[in-house]
Amino acid sequence: MPIFDAHIHFSHDAAALLAAGEAAAILVKAGLKRALVSSSGDAGTRALYAAAPDLVLPSLRPYRRRGETGSWVDDPSVIDFLEDRVRRFRWVAVGEFHLFASQTGKAVPRRMVDLARQHNLLLHAHSDAGAVDAIFAQWPEARVLWAHAGFVGPDIVGPMLAKHANLWTDLAFRNEHAYRGRVDDDWRSLFTAFPDRVMVGTDTFTPERWYHVVEHADWTRQWLADLPPGLAERIAWRNGEAMIRPHLANLGK
Numbered sequence: 001m002p003i004f005d006a007h008i009h010f011s012h013d014a015a016a017l018l019a020a021g022e023a024a025a026i027l028v029k030a031g032l033k034r035a036l037v038s039s040s041g042d043a044g045t046r047a048l049y050a051a052a053p054d055l056v057l058p059s060l061r062p063y064r065r066r067g068e069t070g071s072w073v074d075d076p077s078v079i080d081f082l083e084d085r086v087r088r089f090r091w092v093a094v095g096e097f098h099l100f101a102s103q104t105g106k107a108v109p110r111r112m113v114d115l116a117r118q119h120n121l122l123l124h125a126h127s128d129a130g131a132v133d134a135i136f137a138q139w140p141e142a143r144v145l146w147a148h149a150g151f152v153g154p155d156i157v158g159p160m161l162a163k164h165a166n167l168w169t170d171l172a173f174r175n176e177h178a179y180r181g182r183v184d185d186d187w188r189s190l191f192t193a194f195p196d197r198v199m200v201g202t203d204t205f206t207p208e209r210w211y212h213v214v215e216h217a218d219w220t221r222q223w224l225a226d227l228p229p230g231l232a233e234r235i236a237w238r239n240g241e242a243m244i245r246p247h248l249a250n251l252g253k
């Protein structure tokens with residue numbers, strides 16, 4: 001089964017370990033149909049996109065190097081960086097960024113959301129539910145991919161998906177929903193209630209995680225086999241494809 005992996009990073013330290021061509025070969029070996037890729041320092045994403053333009057969906061992260069996940073919201077130079085990169089290169093999304101409810105009134109994240117609006121970018125948010133609500137309050141037509149299903153349970157994810165029609169979620173680092181390859185009942189209910197809104201992701205947040213991309217794809221296929229085939233296919237790749245389609249024009253596709 002092909003997989004749309006919604007959560008791949010190829011940051012500067014991973015790019016120092018693996019050439020872009022080698023990283024692209026790993027994505028192909030894992031059987032990925034597409035990968036939403038971002039990196040701390042955008043060079044990694046651009047190199048991987050150049051190496052595999054039909055597979056990689058480039059996303060612009062507001063980080064220039066590791067360690068900016070907490071400081072970026074107070075750093076106006078992040079906006080200069082984002083404005084420069086959206087002017088010079090093609091992107092389908094902005095993120096993955098870390099943004100929490102208490103930070104959403106700050107000028108830098110608000111300006112980032114404005115930039116996403118101006119450039120038709122999906123927002124890949126590592127956020128709590130309050131920050132997701134605040135993004136939609138600022139821009140009601142936003143399209144948001146909620147990373148890691150917010151690290152909360154179906155009791156919170158379900159109502160959020162019901163409230164926001166343009167909210168999708170990735171299951172990166174949420175494999176506990178399918179311990180031993182069997183999908184828990186509460187997650188199964190969520191997938192059944194929102195069959196179009198959930199997708200999978202590996203999250204190569206450290207360079208070493210690149211050695212697990214193939215294994216993660218295999219594990220994903222194992223637990224997806226515990227779902228009805230049509231639903232499994234949607235979560236594996238169809239939902240990601242549908243989510244990203246309105247942004248592909250940004251790439252000239």
Ligand SMILES: [Zn+2]
Pocket residue numbers: 007009096147203204205
């Ligand atoms: Zn991530």
